[in-house]
Amino acid sequence: METVLDIMTEALRAGVGVNGAVFALAAIGLNVQFGYTGLLQFGHVAFLLLGSYAVALTMGFFVGASGLVAIAGLLLSAVIAILLACVMALIMGGPTLKLRTDYLAIVTIAIAEILRLLTRSSLLEPLTNGVRGIQQFTDEFYALDPFEMAVSFFGRSLFTPRATWIILIGWVLVLLSSLVVWRLMSSPWGRVLKSIREDEDAARALGKNVFAYKLQALALGGGIAALAGVIRALDQSNVNPDGFLPIFTFVTYAGLIIGGAGTILGPILGPVIYWSLLQGFDAVLREGLDAGWIPETLLSSSDLSAIRFVLTGLILVLVMVFRPQGVFGNREEMVLDAN
Amino acid sequence: MPAPLRVLLSLVLAAAALALPTAALASSLDGLVLAQDEQDGVTTGFTGRINNAAGDPAPGVRIVVEQDGEVVAEALTDNGGEWAAEVPGAGTYDVVLDLTTLPADNTLRDLESFERRSFELEEGDAQGVLFPLESGTSVGQDRGLFVRFLQFGVEGLKIGSIIAITSVGLSLIFGVTGLVNFAHGELVAIGALVAYAFHVAGDGTRAMPLVFAALIATVIGAGSGVALERGIFQPLRKRRTSLVAMLVITIGLSFLLRYGLQVVAGSAPVKYIDYAVQDRMQIGPISITPRDLGIILAALVVLGLVGLLLEKTRLGTAMRAVADNRDLAESSGIDVKKVIVAVWALGGALAALGGVFQGLATGLVQFDMGFALLLLMFAGVIVGGIGTAYGAMVGGLLVGLASEVSVLIFPVEFKLVFAFLLLIVVLLRKPTGLLGTTERFG
Numbered sequence: 001m002e003t004v005l006d007i008m009t010e011a012l013r014a015g016v017g018v019n020g021a022v023f024a025l026a027a028i029g030l031n032v033q034f035g036y037t038g039l040l041q042f043g044h045v046a047f048l049l050l051g052s053y054a055v056a057l058t059m060g061f062f063v064g065a066s067g068l069v070a071i072a073g074l075l076l077s078a079v080i081a082i083l084l085a086c087v088m089a090l091i092m093g094g095p096t097l098k099l100r101t102d103y104l105a106i107v108t109i110a111i112a113e114i115l116r117l118l119t120r121s122s123l124l125e126p127l128t129n130g131v132r133g134i135q136q137f138t139d140e141f142y143a144l145d146p147f148e149m150a151v152s153f154f155g156r157s158l159f160t161p162r163a164t165w166i167i168l169i170g171w172v173l174v175l176l177s178s179l180v181v182w183r184l185m186s187s188p189w190g191r192v193l194k195s196i197r198e199d200e201d202a203a204r205a206l207g208k209n210v211f212a213y214k215l216q217a218l219a220l221g222g223g224i225a226a227l228a229g230v231i232r233a234l235d236q237s238n239v240n241p242d243g244f245l246p247i248f249t250f251v252t253y254a255g256l257i258i259g260g261a262g263t264i265l266g267p268i269l270g271p272v273i274y275w276s277l278l279q280g281f282d283a284v285l286r287e288g289l290d291a292g293w294i295p296e297t298l299l300s301s302s303d304l305s306a307i308r309f310v311l312t313g314l315i316l317v318l319v320m321v322f323r324p325q326g327v328f329g330n331r332e333e334m335v336l337d338a339n
Numbered sequence: 340m341p342a343p344l345r346v347l348l349s350l351v352l353a354a355a356a357l358a359l360p361t362a363a364l365a366s367s368l369d370g371l372v373l374a375q376d377e378q379d380g381v382t383t384g385f386t387g388r389i390n391n392a393a394g395d396p397a398p399g400v401r402i403v404v405e406q407d408g409e410v411v412a413e414a415l416t417d418n419g420g421e422w423a424a425e426v427p428g429a430g431t432y433d434v435v436l437d438l439t440t441l442p443a444d445n446t447l448r449d450l451e452s453f454e455r456r457s458f459e460l461e462e463g464d465a466q467g468v469l470f471p472l473e474s475g476t477s478v479g480q481d482r483g484l485f486v487r488f489l490q491f492g493v494e495g496l497k498i499g500s501i502i503a504i505t506s507v508g509l510s511l512i513f514g515v516t517g518l519v520n521f522a523h524g525e526l527v528a529i530g531a532l533v534a535y536a537f538h539v540a541g542d543g544t545r546a547m548p549l550v551f552a553a554l555i556a557t558v559i560g561a562g563s564g565v566a567l568e569r570g571i572f573q574p575l576r577k578r579r580t581s582l583v584a585m586l587v588i589t590i591g592l593s594f595l596l597r598y599g600l601q602v603v604a605g606s607a608p609v610k611y612i613d614y615a616v617q618d619r620m621q622i623g624p625i626s627i628t629p630r631d632l633g634i635i636l637a638a639l640v641v642l643g644l645v646g647l648l649l650e651k652t653r654l655g656t657a658m659r660a661v662a663d664n665r666d667l668a669e670s671s672g673i674d675v676k677k678v679i680v681a682v683w684a685l686g687g688a689l690a691a692l693g694g695v696f697q698g699l700a701t702g703l704v705q706f707d708m709g710f711a712l713l714l715l716m717f718a719g720v721i722v723g724g725i726g727t728a729y730g731a732m733v734g735g736l737l738v739g740l741a742s743e744v745s746v747l748i749f750p751v752e753f754k755l756v757f758a759f760l761l762l763i764v765v766l767l768r769k770p771t772g773l774l775g776t777t778e779r780f781g
Contacts, residue, residue, distance in 0.1 A: 040583055040586070095763055095766060095767050096766070099766065099770070101582075101583055102513075102519040102582070102583075102586060103721065103725075103766070105519065105586065106519070106714075106717045106721060106762075107721075107762065107763060107766060109714060109717075110714060110717070110718065110759040110762055110763065111759070111763070113714060113755065113759060114756050114759050114760070117409075117752065117753070117755055117756050118756065120409075120752070121750070121752045121753065121756075122413070122750060122752065123750075123753075131411050131412070131426075131427045132425075132427055133427075240427070250590055250594070253587065253590070254591075257587065299602075302606075303601075303602045306598040306599075306601040306602045306606070307598070307602060309594050309597070309598035310594065310595055310598045310599050310602065312591075312594050313590075313591040313592060313593065313594025313595030313596075313597075313598070314591070314595055315591070316587065316588070316590065316591030316594065317588050317591035317592060317595065320580075320584050320587050320588045320591065321575065321578075321580070321588065324580075324584055
């Protein structure tokens with residue numbers, strides 16, 4: 001029983017903790033692009049990179065600030081993050097949005113990798129501090145915490161006061177951006193996006209500027225993803241170019257697809273399910289190794305980090321094959337096609 | 340794309356291209372200052388002192404620290420010949436001497452063992468690294484730009500031919516089925532690791548010559564390709580799974596295979612025993628190890644054979660026909676299902692063989708080596724024109740050459756950026772790729 005509770009604590013911490021919130025925000029942004037507009041975009045992590053560096057650099061000007069000044073600094077960071085994401089959407093979308101879906105996928109990965117390589121290069125080192133990254137920009141944020149409340153789960157420490165604060169802000173942002181997306185998607189604008197996903201030529205025949213709509217969807221989704229980057233940077237108190245590898249984008253896709261692309265609940269709950277499953281499974285294996293139920297010859301503890309990615313791949317394949325609409329999706333609506 | 344936007348984008352690219360050289364210069368100056376400042380105080384990193392053959396300090400020699408093939412730190416020796424490079428944290432690093440910056444008439448004693456060395460650092464370690472010099476000249480040093488161009492060109496040819504050989508399958512599979520296979524890199528890693536498993540016995544001694552191990556790996560690569568097609572993609576096509584869904588499935592597969600390989604083979608990089616240590620030989624102005632020359636020649640021969648297969652055999656003609664127009668090929672009596680299986684076998688075999696070459700060329704065999712190559716393969720395929728075998732060959736060679744030769748003008752760390760920029764520029768200017776005709780607008 002004790003062990004079961006330990007495992008549940010770990011699963012809960014991963015699912016509803018910062019990881020869940022960051023990936024939910026990222027997935028909500030991706031959902032606007034992939035789920036509603038049908039853009040198979042694999043450079044998502046670039047938006048998070050911009051968001052993270054926006055807050056790390058902006059808060060550098062607010063060292064020691066408190067109260068309203070610190071809040072202003074954080075709001076300014078968020079605004080800069082969103083603006084940078086919009087610029088990125090223009091750069092990324094300009095040359096690629098007229099390409100067929102599969103080319104778009106490849107080119108957007110390449111663009112995200114270019115951005116990461118430039119961020120870690122000596123060219124931008126005066127700004128980004130290269131591979132060493134930027135630290136110590138979060139004291140002002142954590143000084144604002146009015147609750148300082150720890151959360152426990154059956155006597156086990158679930159979240160420290162510090163974690164509770166960032167998790168709260170993260171989920172508030174998840175809620176707000178979901179509301180915005182929900183309103184927009186039930187507006188005429190959102191219906192045009194869906195019509196582009198279903199049949200681009202039909203939308204064009206009705207006189208809609210498909211390219212402009214795609215660009216707007218890319219910018220909106222990118223802006224939300226940049227906020228995910230802000231939360232991630234504030235949580236880790238550290239930004240580093242190599243924290244923004246393509247694998248992040250793939251994991252975001254896994255979460256979104258598990259939940260259901262093209263739905264409102266999918267990108268919120270998909271990442272929660274994904275991270276709970278993953279961390280829960282991880283904890284089960286670790287307990288099994290510790291207790292000697294799993295022989296060391298079969299599996300060593302150093303394999304655990306690899307196994308979680310094997311599991312990610314397996315989940316992704318199984319969901320795509322047997323339930324491509326995800327947990328909350330509607331099969332009728334979710335028709336993925338290559339054209 | 341609307342004209343103003345295209346202009347804007349070209350301007351951004353042009354500005355970036357102009358900014359790079361000046362910034363590169365500035366950064367190398369920064370490196371100098373940094374090296375002097377931190378002479379005594381490296382917290383985690385590498386330090387050393389380089390003396391020339393006469394025993395006097397050698398200033399201005401460049402040392403590069405790499406991790407997983409990416410530059411993480413650079414340092415120049417100061418007037419006392421001393422250098423220091425700080426790294427971000429514990430890990431395994433390669434310390435590489437830039438031979439082109441050595442003082443005149445000096446070269447490294449024993450190039451093979453000293454030019455590039457691997458160190459494992461703990462947090463807080465300051466590892467001393469020595470580079471013993473002796474009189475003589477080495478690669479590219481004190482020579483004209485043209486010779487250095489040739490030297491880097493050969494390096495580019497090596498990497499390009501590996502990209503070409505691995506991406507023929509990627510391109511042909513797209514041609515015959517429309518599938519973008521993100522798991523293709525894993526076939527490369529499977530090839531390299533299977534060859535290692537047969538080449539090196541459990542106790543670290545040589546079990547069989549690498550050449551035979553490579554042949555076995557190639558056969559197993561072909562088998563893996565067929566298994567993927569028969570086991571996964573053929574049934575999926577029968578279920579009428581859309582191509583985008585299949586693309587996402589290949590991403591899942593790539594995770595599954597890559598980290599499955601890590602569980603089976605471990606995460607530490609290993610090395611082939613054969614051809615590991617070799618002296619460079621001089622061919623005209625170019626110096627090259629017999630190993631690298633062998634890789635280039637073998638890859639070119641294999642590419643030639645693939646060309647012959649495609650042009651001269653019935654199967655090859657059928658492959659080209661299906662890639663060109665599947666329905667037309669089917670209606671003229673070609674068994675498309677069989678052709679697709681054959682394409683997967685060919686693609687898997689070439690990817691696996693390319694993996695062995697890659698493992699030889701870099702001296703690293705590791706579970707994620709294929710994924711590292713995947714983006715370069717995509718770049719090659721798209722530059723050449725996706726769906727055609729020759730496009731992949733030409734594109735792969737071009738991407739390899741472009742990224743290596745860029746090192747002549749720009750810092751090493753921008754190598755990959757140039758490969759990817761080439762991809763984007765080709766898409767902007769000639770969206771069908773250099774040899775492709777496939778429709779790629781949606």
